[in-house]
Structures are given as structure tokens and as C-alpha cells.
Amino acid sequence: MEILRVPLSSVVQRSKVPEASVWEWTGSALDEGREASEWLTRYLGKAARLVRFDLDNEVRAVDARYAPGYFTAFSDGFPILVISQSSLETLNEKLSVPLPIGRFRPNILVQGCEPFGEDLWETFTISDVKFHGVKLCSRCKVPTIDTETAEEGFEPLRTLGTFRAGKSFSLSKATGSVFFGQNVVCEETRDALHHKSLSICVGANIKVLNKYPSITESMV
Numbered sequence: 001m002e003i004l005r006v007p008l009s010s011v012v013q014r015s016k017v018p019e020a021s022v023w024e025w026t027g028s029a030l031d032e033g034r035e036a037s038e039w040l041t042r043y044l045g046k047a048a049r050l051v052r053f054d055l056d057n058e059v060r061a062v063d064a065r066y067a068p069g070y071f072t073a074f075s076d077g078f079p080i081l082v083i084s085q086s087s088l089e090t091l092n093e094k095l096s097v098p099l100p101i102g103r104f105r106p107n108i109l110v111q112g113c114e115p116f117g118e119d120l121w122e123t124f125t126i127s128d129v130k131f132h133g134v135k136l137c138s139r140c141k142v143p144t145i146d147t148e149t150a151e152e153g154f155e156p157l158r159t160l161g162t163f164r165a166g167k168s169f170s171l172s173k174a175t176g177s178v179f180f181g182q183n184v185v186c187e188e189t190r191d192a193l194h195h196k197s198l199s200i201c202v203g204a205n206i207k208v209l210n211k212y213p214s215i216t217e218s219m220v
Contacts, residue, residue, distance in 0.1 A: 004039040006032055006050065017051050022074055027058040062185070067134045070185040078183035081106045081137055082118050087180070090115040094159050103143045103156070106181055110206055118182045119218055123210040126200045130187040133212070136219050137181040138174065156180075169215050182218070 020029035029051035031037075036050040053060070053073035062070045062078050072079040083106040092098035101109055108126070110118065121133045139160065145152050157178055166174030188198055212218040 001039070001043060004036060006036055014052075016054070017049065020051055020074075022060070023077075025060045027060070028054050029058075030054050066183075067132070067185045069190045071189065078134065078185065079189075080108060080131070080184040080186065081181050082108045082110060082121070082131075082133070082184050083181040084113050084115070084118045085109060085111045086113060086115040087118065091156060091159065091180070094162075095155055097155070099143070099156055102147060104139075104180060105142075108184075108200075112206075119179075119215050120211040121182060121208050122212050122218070124206055124208045126206050127204045129198055129200055130209075131184045132187060133182045133184050133218060135183045136179040136215070137183050138177040139180050143180075169219070171216065171219065174219070179219070 014030040014032065017029045017031050019026060030053075032050040032052060037048065040048040040050055055073070060072055062072050067078070070079070075081075081104075083101065083104055085101075088099075088101055088104070118133070119136060121131075124131055124133075139157065141152070141157065144154060144157055160178040160180060164178050164180060166177045166179070171177075186198065
């Protein structure tokens with residue numbers, strides 16, 4: 001299929017979709033137009049539209065048990081996921097077929113820390129932007145789906161289950177969950193109901209300010 005290009009600019013005029021849903025949240029969204037809809041419909045074989053979160057008019061709060069006062073958009077549960085390259089490499093050493101980082105969909109990929117060091121990052125900065133690690137990411141089956149072929153397999157969940165499961169960390173309430181990556185919020189966006197522009201860049205330095213004393217603490 002031809003390449004679909006979607007403008008990121010917020011100044012492009014978009015029509016409003018009256019209802020979009022993610023988990024328990026329902027609200028309006030902004031439609032990316034007929035071209036995107038037709039492309040997705042042809043690719044998926046069923047009617048589909050591409051929409052973006054309406055930052056100016058909608059609010060979707062994250063789970064207040066972990067990060068009260070923070071918000072997200074169409075991500076699963078939190079706005080940012082951090083994973084380190086060394087964590088991916090450690091996992092790939094245990095797999096018969098290495099997986100690309102895209103299977104895990106992090107917003108921020110970091111280098112230079114020990115494997116799974118990001119698990120314990122309670123507070124850190126990238127440039128002048130401050131972040132808080134709030135909950136390790138329990139993985140669903142999406143990483144087992146090949147993004148090129150849409151075929152589903154058993155990995156990486158089967159291998160992660162041997163050393164990254166709740167039972168490995170003595171978590172009685174999450175023995176069946178497997179964890180890879182840290183869910184993160186940006187401090188400057190707390191209580192900001194609508195869009196606040198902040199930026200970080202590729203190659204910026206990370207400074208870890210505080211760490212959780214143990215992985216059990218980082219899971220909250």
C-alpha cells in the first residue's frame with residue numbers, strides 16, 4: 001500500500017467525532033479526514049477512522065491511585081512509557097528470535113543505564129523537564145503480535161514470565177502479570193486540564209534524582 005502521511009500540526013482544521021472510547025472513558029475526538037479513513041479501511045478490511053484526542057475540550061484522568069492530578073489521551077493508562085535499550089537487549093538474549101523495540105511502544109527509549117534500571121526511577125529529569133515513575137507497565141498480549149504481519153505468537157510474554165512476572169518479585173496480587181517498562185508522568189502537566197507545550201529532544205541527558213528502594217515499592 002502507499003504511505004499514509006498524517007500532519008502533526010495542530011493548526012490543521014479537523015472535524016469533530018462526537019464519540020470515541022478508550023476503556024472507561026468516552027468523549028469527542030478530532031477526525032483526521034477521509035484519506036486516512038480510506039487507507040485504514042482498505043488495510044484492515046473493515047470501516048475505520050483515524051482520530052486524535054481533542055486536547056482543548058476533553059480530559060481523561062489517569063488512575064488516581066497512582067498519579068492523582070495527571071491526565072492522558074488515547075494511551076492505555078498513562079501518558080508516557082520509558083524503557084531502556086539495555087532492558088531490551090537483556091530480554092533479546094533470552095529469546096530465540098530478537099524483537100524490535102517497537103513491539104513495546106515506549107515514548108522514551110534510554111541508553112546508558114543497567115538493565116531494568118528504569119524500574120526504580122522515582123524522579124528524573126530530561127533537560128529541564130521533570131518526570132515521575134509511577135507504576136511498572138504490566139504487559140498485555142499486544143507485544144506478541146508481529147507488527148508487520150499481524151500474526152500472534154507466544155513471545156515475549158512466555159519468556160518475560162520466567163523472570164519478570166509478579167511472582168518473581170513476591171507480589172501476591174500480581175503473580176500472573178509480567179512487567180516491562182515504567183509508566184511515567186510529567187510533573188509540569190499536573191493539574192493542567194488542557195494542552196501544555198513541553199519538549200525534549202533525542203540525545204538529551206537524563207538525571208535520576210530519586211530511586212525507589214525496591215522494585216516492590218516501584219509497583220505501588
